[in-house]
Amino acid sequence: MTSSSHLEQLAEIELQKEEEEDEEERRRGPDPSSLPAGGPSGLDSSHPYYDVARHGIIQVSGDDKYGRKLIVFSSCCLPPSHQLNHRRLLEYLKFTLDQYVEMDYILVYFHYGLRSSNKPSLKWLREAYGEFDRKYKKNLKSLYVVHPTNFIRIVWNIFKPLISHKFGRKLTYVNYLAELRDHLNYEQLVVPPDVLRHDEKLRAAQKGGPPPSVKTPPPRPPLPTQQFGVSLHYIREKNREDIVPLVIRQTVSYLMDEGLRTEGIFRRSARVQLIKDVQKLYNLGKPVDFERFGDVHVPAVILKTFLRELPEPLLTFRVYNAVRDLLDVESSLRVSSCKQIVESLPEHNFIITKFLLSFLHTVSQQSIVNKMSASNLACVFGVNLVWPRHGSISLGALTPINIFTEILIEHFHAVFGSRCPPAQLSRLKRFTDSQTSQSL
Structure with missing residues (x-):
């Protein structure tokens, strides 16, 4: 030996x-x-x-x-x-x-x-x-x-x-x-x-010598029912009645019922093939029943995957620099600074962000049981909500992105309190009320 x-x-x-x-x-x-x-x-x-x-x-x-x-x-x-x-x-x-x-x-x-x-x-x-x-x-x-x-x-x-x-x-x-x-x-x-x-x-x-070049076929146009890897605008154009995309609505609805008290929710992955199968169902416009998977981490991963595969982040490319510079803002002014950033979002992005962050705020309220404080959720979701137009997120930008996301979650009511005009707020309230009644 x-x-x-x-x-x-x-x-x-x-x-x-x-x-x-x-x-x-x-x-x-x-x-x-x-x-x-x-x-x-x-x-x-x-x-x-x-x-x-x-x-x-x-x-x-x-x-x-x-x-x-x-x-x-x-x-x-x-x-x-x-x-x-x-x-x-x-x-x-x-x-x-x-x-x-x-x-x-x-x-x-x-x-x-x-x-x-x-x-x-x-x-x-x-x-x-x-x-x-x-x-x-x-x-x-x-x-x-x-x-x-x-x-x-x-x-x-x-x-x-x-x-x-x-x-x-x-x-x-x-x-x-x-x-x-x-x-x-x-x-x-x-x-x-x-x-x-x-x-x-x-x-x-x-x-x-250099490997032979492989001709890749041109990408196929997305299906009318496509949910993953297409823009929020595309989803809205194909589904005029849905203010919030189907994937976000269904995963949030299921997790509100079944996941709030799950320790480490959003920290665990699920079987890769299972996630691919669920994505395929959504993209083909077929119904998805999370009950049959018997794993609350499946909808949690699907939600994160949906956000991550958007061609442009939910919070848009243009807020990246403002978020990255958040550390330069005095601590006592950061909530109002985050509010200004969020208020600069296009209406559709704002409504979806408000819906998602309202849910994450609710998750954080159960942190004694699920161990997912606003800080922990920010570590998971920050990089899925905002990233630069070109290149990867630098190590230096990771901290302000997490702080920004933590503020959105922890100070949800202060940040999102008064942005939408009454008609928009009424529409969002009707939508969230309908989701609540369906889950009940």
């Missing part, structure tokens, strides 16, 4: 080989100083782990298609070891995960860029794995290792005696970035430029 120390030596040899190959490639490639720098933009220097967070090693990239939080670790962002306290790195990783481990989440590890000069020691890795107890492991649904090398496989063998079979099944090796599209919402990932360039190099080298 190969000893652990021998495996460690093999790992070091493999890593040195990889470094030599990368160095040769860099000599032929562009000057690194001319390339865009990494790191999260807009990060506040008052962040408790600013010394680590500023490098952009760990990023939270919103949710995947099924409501699971995406957390990314990028080796290429690791500075030389003498410039980074790896104990602090471990504490920061736990600090980040602590905000999400009560809900299902996914880890994406970009291996490219790990070198002898910046890699944590194997002793550090052992300590890290030892400190990640069950609370971190139980809700980790998948660990994707992107661009694995022999070094990774050797290290995995070193750790095999420590890793449970159940945890081992969560590991997936991903050779090319394109493969990630089969597993998660690739557009929400924060992929460092170095990793993108490395992926292009690998694909070009595949079979001696």
